[in-house]
Amino acid sequence: MDSGHTGRYRLSAAASPPRWEIGIYAAGALALLGIAAVNLWKLWRSGSYPAPSPFPNYDYRYLEQKYGTAYSDIKQKQRGAAAGSKPLPSRKASLRGADTCESINELGSLELMSRDLGLAPYGPLKKSVSADSLNSVSSIGNNFGQDFTVGQVEVSMEYDGKAAALHVTLLQGKDLLEKEDARFESCFMRISLLPAEQIVGISRIQRSAYAVAFDERFSIPLDPAALEEDSLRFSVFGIDEDERNVSTGVAELKLSDLDLTVRPFNAWLYLQDMNKTVDTVGEILLSLSYLPTAERLTVVVVKAKNLVWSNGKGTADPFVKVYLLQDGRKISKKKTAVKRDDTNPVFNEAMIFSVPAIVLQDLSLRVTVAECGEDGRADNTGHVLIGPAASGMGITHWNQMLATLRKPVSMWHPLRRN
Incomplete structure (x- = not known):
């Protein structure tokens, strides 16, 4: 084929490409548009669009709808960010900033109901990891994790x-x-x-x-x-x-x-009511503190003891999951590292949640000790519910935290099966 025919073929192919090639380009464009639409929808649902929420764990529109005019301070923060004043960090940036070692060191010494825990042998506090998935089983009844x-x-x-x-x-x-x-x-x-x-x-x-x-x-x-x-x-x-x-x-x-x-x-x-108590499957030591100026709730998972494995297992690898709950909704989740074959594990990990002060009376913490299986699945060992909706040590611990703001207070909690 001479050069003239080759040139005319290339010109013809460029002017009218084959239909299969057009289909590929169209499908790719639609896929990109679909991905962009899904991401924009997720941002809108999370409350981080069109402007970032001052509390990355919360949808600010949900808070505004629930608390109305009492939410004016948070709305003012939101307007400041939208107007170009000192920008509020995005969700991921806020979590990174809140999880810095400096903020963990601000906690000072942990105390057990006003008594120094003496955790020096375990080394410094470590940061827990965030867990984006909130889809694990969490049916929470009226007496979930509570004493009678x-x-x-x-x-x-x-x-x-x-x-x-x-x-x-x-x-x-x-x-x-x-x-x-x-x-x-x-x-x-x-x-x-x-x-x-x-x-x-x-x-x-x-x-x-x-x-x-x-x-x-x-x-x-x-x-x-x-x-x-x-x-x-x-x-x-x-x-x-x-x-x-x-x-x-x-x-x-x-x-x-x-x-x-x-x-x-x-x-x-x-x-x-000692006639209605539930058998425990171990104990867990937790420290709580709330810093009102930064509106930050810190949960330190210190250690657990006397764990009883589920399903009669002889050994397991425990870790701890902490859920932030409001109105039955999971707002945020964090988890500790896994400890290998230890019924008395020491975690010594801090979990920092951004929490507006206005929601403290509607908030609960669900703490779950789980076992990491060989197939990657996690079996729950026991649970603790802490907050104003809890009972027993769960509400006692929460009230002590609110009575001693800025100061960590720690308590042992019995773990109960769901």
Whole structure:
């Protein structure tokens, strides 16, 4: 074929390319447009478009719809970012900035209900990893991860080192008996020292169990060494028509969890119905703190102990997942590293969530200890629910965090199967 014919063929092919080639180009263009549309839709759904949300865990439109005019501060931040003032970081940039080592170091020493945990042997805190997938099983019932509570009592304690005495004050109580239980006409509280189960105080009989003002003080002779070994048990007893005393609720505090030699302790304790408790599958030590100026919630997964593997397994590789929940919705999720074949793993990892202060009373944390299987699937060992909707230690821990803003407070929580 001469050069003239070749040139005319090339010109013809360029002017009218084959149909299959046109189909390929069209399909590619449609695919790119589809990808762009999906990404724009995801940005819109996440609340990061057309301007970034000041709280990367939240859709700002959802917050505005839920809280209305009370959300004015957050809306003002949003307008500032859209108007070109100091730009607010994007979702990924915010998470990276919040997870810096400097912000973790700001936590200071972790304390167990005002007692230094002494984590120096475990090294510095590590950053947990974010987990983008929120699709794991999470059916959360009304009593998910909760104890069965039958009321609460406010107590105060202080230790007198010179007199070697522990002073315990029963301040007040709420709903000490179930309202639908008409068997009991009155009630009283008893304080016992464990493990000897020595009775060290009995309150006056109360005719009303739903709003009780005790204001009773008991002094317990106690050597300083016993503060590391003993516990206090607070028990409420209902008195039936035959004048029999029936135990209806119990709360226990380990004195080793409280630094009573340094400062007094005051808290609401949630009484558990011991007839309805669920078997535990281990314990987990968690630290919580909230920094109001940065509106940042920090959860430190310290360690777990006495884990019981699921399905009777003899060994497993545990890790911890922490979900941020609001109105039954999973807002964010983070997880720790996997520990190999350890029923008492030490994680010592910090998880930092960006949380507006306005949602704190609607927020919950779901903490799950899971086992990493050989096939890559994770079996759940046990769960803890922490927040205002929880009960027992879950709500006690949350209230202590809110009462001591900026300061980490740690507690042990029993793990319960779902």
